[in-house]
Amino acid sequence: MFEQELHALREKNLLRRLKVSGAMDGIRATLDGRLYRLFCTNDYLGLSGHxxxxxxxxxxxxxxxxxxxxxxxxxxxxxxxxxxxxxxxxxxxxxxxxxxxxxxxxxxxxxxxxxxxxxxxxxxxxxxxxxxxxxxxxxxxxxxxxxxxxxxxxxxxxxxxxxxxxxxxxxxxxxxxxxxxxxxxxxxxxxxxxxxxxxxxxxxxxxxxxxxxxxxxxxxxxxxxxxxxxxxxxxxxxxxxxxxxxxxxxxxxxxxxxxxxxxxxxxxxxxxxxxxxxxxxxxEPERLVTLRRNAGLLRDGLRGLGFTVLGEDTPIVPLVVGDAGHALALSAALMDAGFYAPAIRPPTVPEGGSRVRFTVSALHTEEDIRELVESVRRAIR
Ligand SMILES: Cc1ncc(COP(=O)(O)O)c(C=O)c1O
CATH class of the missing domain: 3.40.640.10 (Type I PLP-dependent aspartate aminotransferase-like (Major domain))
Structure with a gap:
């Protein structure tokens, strides 16, 4: 049942798969046994672990x-x-x-x-x-x-x-x-x-x-x-x-x-x-201050690499690459480097608007952001 439909999704790079994540602390989790720095959660202020x-x-x-x-x-x-x-x-x-x-x-x-x-x-x-x-x-x-x-x-x-x-x-x-x-x-x-x-x-x-x-x-x-x-x-x-x-x-x-x-x-x-x-x-208003600093650092860093990065003033930092396969490839290269930020593909975004969507947290350090930007730079070389 649904074999053909699932096959068609896989062919178009649109098949989604669950990943089992463990040991969440707001910005770190194990996925399939390996520890990653997360740039994908909406726990923007790191309060779930407070x-x-x-x-x-x-x-x-x-x-x-x-x-x-x-x-x-x-x-x-x-x-x-x-x-x-x-x-x-x-x-x-x-x-x-x-x-x-x-x-x-x-x-x-x-x-x-x-x-x-x-x-x-x-x-x-x-x-x-x-x-x-x-x-x-x-x-x-x-x-x-x-x-x-x-x-x-x-x-x-x-x-x-x-x-x-x-x-x-x-x-x-x-x-x-x-x-x-x-x-x-x-x-x-x-x-x-x-x-x-x-x-x-x-x-x-x-x-x-x-x-x-x-x-x-x-x-x-x-x-x-x-x-x-x-x-x-x-x-x-x-x-x-x-x-x-x-x-x-x-x-x-x-x-x-x-x-x-x-x-x-x-x-x-x-x-x-x-x-x-x-x-x-x-x-603890300082959490908000750190969150904004982190969002600004990431936007500036990615724009410094020549990317078009959407949005302003928010911790959602989408790097649009267009093609679903390219978005998957960038996300996979970042995983190799120990960062998890998933590719977002249609139907979540319009056709041709596939992206890697980064979200930052108040728990990220400046070093986390700098290392992420450096990994994006390496991934696109
Ligand atoms: C704009 C918007 N509205 C509603 C929701 C759904 O919220 P919840 O995750 O609590 O179901 C989301 C979350 O993904 C969202 O981004």
Whole structure:
């Protein structure tokens, strides 16, 4: 079954394989028995291994067990969940918060809960797969605008017919390009065309803004009229996801987001870990400073080699090589040198846009970055 299809994927250099990784410490792991320096994790601040974060998770297991036992509307919503929802709301400058099983579940539940038949959703062409699926599941009319292109978005909004509800959905930091959505312009268009903005800040949360609150803080924008979504599984070093919005929107999601209503609640331990991470982010701003220094060093280093490197101001540093085979070859050469940064190929990125996507962490040293750049230089000689 599926032999031919799998063979065709292999022929096109598009077959994906799982690798078993061990001994993770945020920036190092063994893969198939060999130790690698990782330039691929989204644990941007190195919090998944932070002593305090681990201790909070362990204490929550001792206090509440390993599993929540039921959906949040039954008995799965504990004081750990409530505390994290409040912490998230405060961190995001919103009035209320809600937790979801993962970012994927959040987007595929929130968008269909908010937008229905007769409504319209305007979505950036590079939005994450979970947003694409969320838009499909909603029965709203879908309009895809060119990546970060406000003329393209405005043309679609202008040509649209009158609607009860219109949504603009965008990532804050784009996961494969490492660039940032032009939120001030999006907010202007949202006001002009009476649309509500859904901002998936999966890669901005904990990363952008002077205190790590995300893309809105990066631009100095208030959280009003924005439904913020994000994952707990990246810079917060835990697992799960959240929405942060007005109390009415959150109440509506409690009553209509099917991935929230009909799925077992997060374990208390992951909530406790995420709450502890938020406290650490507030207390250890130097992590953010180091993360930015590392991202700048890597971008400058790769650009110094003559590469086109996408994005700015973010720890996602994509080196686009075009062909899937070339991306695999560069990634393999880096593995030989002891670095792991996987090749990203279609359908994750458009045809001809294959790349090695590096992500940096606050735990990397300057030496890690310098040695990586040197290995890229050797690999392309
Ligand atoms: C922009 C974006 N949204 C959502 C997700 C999904 O989040 P999670 O990993 O928590 O399912 C990701 C992660 O890969 C992402 O990059």
């Amino acid at each position: 002593t305090e974060v681990r201790a909070a998770a362990k204490a929550a297991i001792d206090g509440a067990g390993t599993g929540a036992g039921s959906a949040p509307l039954i008995s799965g919503y504990t004081s750990y969940h409530q505390r994290l929802a409040d912490d998230i709301a405060r961190f995001k400058g919103a009035e209320a918060g809600l937790l979801f099983g993962s970012g994927y579940v959040a987007n595929t539940s929130i968008i269909p809960a908010l937008a229905g038949a007769g409504d319209a959703v305007f979505s950036d062409e590079l939005n994450h797969a979970s947003i694409v699926v969320g838009c499909r599941l909603s029965r709203a009319d879908k309009f895809i605008y060119r990546h970060r292109d406000m003329d393209s978005l405005e043309a679609l909004l202008k040509a649209d017919r009158p609607r009860a509800m219109r949504f603009i959905v965008t990532e804050g930091v784009f996961s494969m390009d490492g660039d940032v959505a032009p939120m001030p312009d999006i907010m202007v268009l949202a006001r002009r065309y009476n649309a509500t903005v859904i901002l998936d800040d999966a890669h901005g949360t904990g990363v952008l803004g002077c205190t790590g609150r995300g893309t809105l803080e990066h631009y100095g924008l208030p959280a009003d009229n924005v439904i913020q979504v994000g994952t707990l599984g990246k810079a917060l070093g835990s697992y799960g996801a959240f929405a942060a919005a007005s109390p009415d929107v959150i109440d509506w999601l409690v009553n209509g987001a099917r991935g929230f209503m009909f799925s077992t609640s997060l374990p208390a331990s992951v909530c406790a870990a995420a709450s502890a991470s938020l406290a650490v982010i507030g207390r």
